[in-house]
Amino acid sequence: MINLDKLLKKNAAENGRLNKSLAENEKRLRSLLSGCDDILFKSSMLSGINALFVCTDSMYSSLTSSIEVLGPILSSGFLPENSLTLIDYIALHTASDMEQKRLYSFNDVVLGILSGCVVLLVDGSDCCLCFGAQGFPKRAVSDAVSEVDELSAHEAFSESFKDNVALIRKRLHTHGLKISYLQIGTLSKTTVCVCYIDGIADAALVSSVKEKLGCIRVKALSGAGTVSEFLESGFHVFSSIGTTERPDTACAEMVEGRVVIITDGTPYAVIVPFLFSENFSTVDDYNLRPAYALTARIIKYLAFFISVLLPGIYVSLCAFHQEALPEAMLYDIAVQESITPFPVMLETLFIHFVYEIVREAGVRMPRTVGSAVSIVGGLVIGEAAVSAGLISAPMLIVVALSAITGFVVPKLYRNIALLRFSLIIISGFSGFYGITLFMCCVVCDMCRTGFMGIPITAPFSPFSLKSMRDTVIRRNWKKLSRSSFNIQQMER
Amino acid sequence: MKNKISPVQAYSLLFISRIVSTLTFVPPDLDAVGSDYVAAALIAPPLVLAASIMWLHLMSDGRTLIIRKVFFRNPKAEKSVRFIAVLYLLLVFTRNLSGLCVFAMSVLFEKVNAVVLLTVTAAAVIFVALSGIEAIARLGFFGSVATLLSLAFIVFSLTGRFDANNLQPLFLNGASKPVLLSLTVLSGTIEPFLLFLMRREVNDKIKKGFVWWWAAVFSVQILLTLCLYLGLGNVALRMFFPYHAMAELSRLSIARRMDSLLSTVWVLASFIKCALCLHLADNELKKISLGSSRVLTSVFTAVAFLISLLALNNIGVYRFVNNPNINAALNLPVILIVPIILNAVVKINLKREK
Numbered sequence: 085m086i087n088l089d090k091l092l093k094k095n096a097a098e099n100g101r102l103n104k105s106l107a108e109n110e111k112r113l114r115s116l117l118s119g120c121d122d123i124l125f126k127s128s129m130l131s132g133i134n135a136l137f138v139c140t141d142s143m144y145s146s147l148t149s150s151i152e153v154l155g156p157i158l159s160s161g162f163l164p165e166n167s168l169t170l171i172d173y174i175a176l177h178t179a180s181d182m183e184q185k186r187l188y189s190f191n192d193v194v195l196g197i198l199s200g201c202v203v204l205l206v207d208g209s210d211c212c213l214c215f216g217a218q219g220f221p222k223r224a225v226s227d228a229v230s231e232v233d234e235l236s237a238h239e240a241f242s243e244s245f246k247d248n249v250a251l252i253r254k255r256l257h258t259h260g261l262k263i264s265y266l267q268i269g270t271l272s273k274t275t276v277c278v279c280y281i282d283g284i285a286d287a288a289l290v291s292s293v294k295e296k297l298g299c300i301r302v303k304a305l306s307g308a309g310t311v312s313e314f315l316e317s318g319f320h321v322f323s324s325i326g327t328t329e330r331p332d333t334a335c336a337e338m339v340e341g342r343v344v345i346i347t348d349g350t351p352y353a354v355i356v357p358f359l360f361s362e363n364f365s366t367v368d369d370y371n372l373r374p375a376y377a378l379t380a381r382i383i384k385y386l387a388f389f390i391s392v393l394l395p396g397i398y399v400s401l402c403a404f405h406q407e408a409l410p411e412a413m414l415y416d417i418a419v420q421e422s423i424t425p426f427p428v429m430l431e432t433l434f435i436h437f438v439y440e441i442v443r444e445a446g447v448r449m450p451r452t453v454g455s456a457v458s459i460v461g462g463l464v465i466g467e468a469a470v471s472a473g474l475i476s477a478p479m480l481i482v483v484a485l486s487a488i489t490g491f492v493v494p495k496l497y498r499n500i501a502l503l504r505f506s507l508i509i510i511s512g513f514s515g516f517y518g519i520t521l522f523m524c525c526v527v528c529d530m531c532r533t534g535f536m537g538i539p540i541t542a543p544f545s546p547f548s549l550k551s552m553r554d555t556v557i558r559r560n561w562k563k564l565s566r567s568s569f570n571i572q573q574m575e576r
Numbered sequence: 577m578k579n580k581i582s583p584v585q586a587y588s589l590l591f592i593s594r595i596v597s598t599l600t601f602v603p604p605d606l607d608a609v610g611s612d613y614v615a616a617a618l619i620a621p622p623l624v625l626a627a628s629i630m631w632l633h634l635m636s637d638g639r640t641l642i643i644r645k646v647f648f649r650n651p652k653a654e655k656s657v658r659f660i661a662v663l664y665l666l667l668v669f670t671r672n673l674s675g676l677c678v679f680a681m682s683v684l685f686e687k688v689n690a691v692v693l694l695t696v697t698a699a700a701v702i703f704v705a706l707s708g709i710e711a712i713a714r715l716g717f718f719g720s721v722a723t724l725l726s727l728a729f730i731v732f733s734l735t736g737r738f739d740a741n742n743l744q745p746l747f748l749n750g751a752s753k754p755v756l757l758s759l760t761v762l763s764g765t766i767e768p769f770l771l772f773l774m775r776r777e778v779n780d781k782i783k784k785g786f787v788w789w790w791a792a793v794f795s796v797q798i799l800l801t802l803c804l805y806l807g808l809g810n811v812a813l814r815m816f817f818p819y820h821a822m823a824e825l826s827r828l829s830i831a832r833r834m835d836s837l838l839s840t841v842w843v844l845a846s847f848i849k850c851a852l853c854l855h856l857a858d859n860e861l862k863k864i865s866l867g868s869s870r871v872l873t874s875v876f877t878a879v880a881f882l883i884s885l886l887a888l889n890n891i892g893v894y895r896f897v898n899n900p901n902i903n904a905a906l907n908l909p910v911i912l913i914v915p916i917i918l919n920a921v922v923k924i925n926l927k928r929e930k
Contacts, residue, residue, distance in 0.1 A: 529707075546581075
């Protein structure tokens, strides 16, 4: 166990220790925090000794600090008259219900103040007390937005990492659940929590994650996306790092030996390692009967392939492989395509580009306007473009189908969009030949993507029959519960 | 990173390699009939297995040590042998790469620029080959599954054209033609040699599943030949690519022809085989250069590129590279003569040691 007090003393020795004189400490703090009008300095007299409360306006909870800090101190009948024993007395006899620690250096004091803590400095003492009375504005726990499930909990992570950790803790009542805090960002000092279950998660995996996080050198950590990029090596089409906004999913992942990373200020958690097949499973799959879960997963896999390949295949069929179509269908398509001014590849690219613009606008616009954008995009542009002969009706069907199927696996939407565009261009130049070569390269890229020796293509390749029980097929809980699955089984 | 693959993945790669040879099979001018091909499909597996077992014997560490002791006392000698292996791989690689591009240019798009096509294909092959054996093997596994499913679908959609009258008694025209045909299959079977080169990258138990795998591959091949014969009869053997003709005639519901599907399988399998050959060549070149093999591998790829380009522009060069007689003359020593000599050397040395 690391002794926090010793660590803080060591830190103090390196970063400028507090003086015994309150006046000097106040002067130094005021100079360090000069220009910060939101810092509150409140001088007070405790048992005849000068004291100073420092905190950040709107970052601390006035109610908590009144009840937990000031109240017990001020209402105490006896307070020692010696400054050193006064600090000890307050630490022991007051504010017992909240997080508190002693700080020795100016750096730690400033960090504590800026984190929303209330800091108490006492004249004659070279240490101060820091009370965790934070009370900054935050969003309440709300419903999941991007991972909506019917039969499972609706709670989702919020921006407050403490709330997020609590959401995990309340689901896993085990002392094995370990939560380590790290601070990343030389300026932002963002708290990042590494959560795992001791004894289930591989120790090497945990230490590797911590090591990689420790190596992050940025001024400000903007969110979990930055963490993901530092954890991953190189660019790959599909990532070995997953995300979830659902605490129940995060807990289920940890039970299987994965590590979950929560970043302060980000309403989703990062999961490592993450398999490709996990993009197709939802919490609902485990609440439904296996047969329904199987149907849902088959639909998702089919939707993924349709969304990625359909526009490319359509372009290939129209441009190179007309012989593969039945005569009637070929005739209809040929008639429709003959009235459009663009080659089929450009037409497909154009309409996909328009669709992506409409989608992006719908996402970024205020919600009230978003639906209007969709209507304009869907009805007006689509209908009008067909009527004007700019695009063909079959093309509109292909685009609509590939767009809708793309939303069946929302976690992969961006990957699908990238692949779709690439495949449209490639199929326009080289038909099925190009599609095959490109898909070979994509699958090869997937095959070399992994985290700590666990490839994302597992358990399909390297094939593991035992682990196939919860991929496309979800076996019933009686069978699933007989043997526990651990992600380390996937190691190549 | 362990850089090791499982036997299943290794066998998947060999399956892909074998299926390319099957799908690109061009009937030799032997005046043979369909039943001769079915008979040859039955004779070939035992022949190939017998030849493969010799390579399998050589794959144990003790035997390779004896070979090293006898042949490679001089490092230069070892390098020379490895260089010959690289040249052989160059031939296989060039044959596949040019075949792939010729197929693409003749069947898929005739007006495409050969240089562009070859450059794009070679770039994709290099990307996959340099991704490491694990990535190639996993791709091979996915490729094998996709190939098997596609072939099963093509055969299933051909069932409407099956005609029992196409069947003739085996060996109706004597045994000589089926035997000659099966020797053609044998001379085109380079998979045991590829497995020998891959052996260091495969986990243990590789020998255990070998016979079963071989039986499975040839079962698929026999079944395909039988379906081809049942569906097309003797007409199939008048076609340049019989299996492609089979796919052209397959139809199911609104899918009128399956040749696009077969072309996809063909491209996929050829592509993986090319990547495997390049990877193995790179491995051997690393051992020759005792370190980084970038320059040598670049030269290897450039030579293959140039020969393929010549083959695409000059049908004479293409015919020379793909000449069955030349290929048989080069393949047979690899399949038969080299392992026989090496096995004999090992046995003599083991006896001497005793």
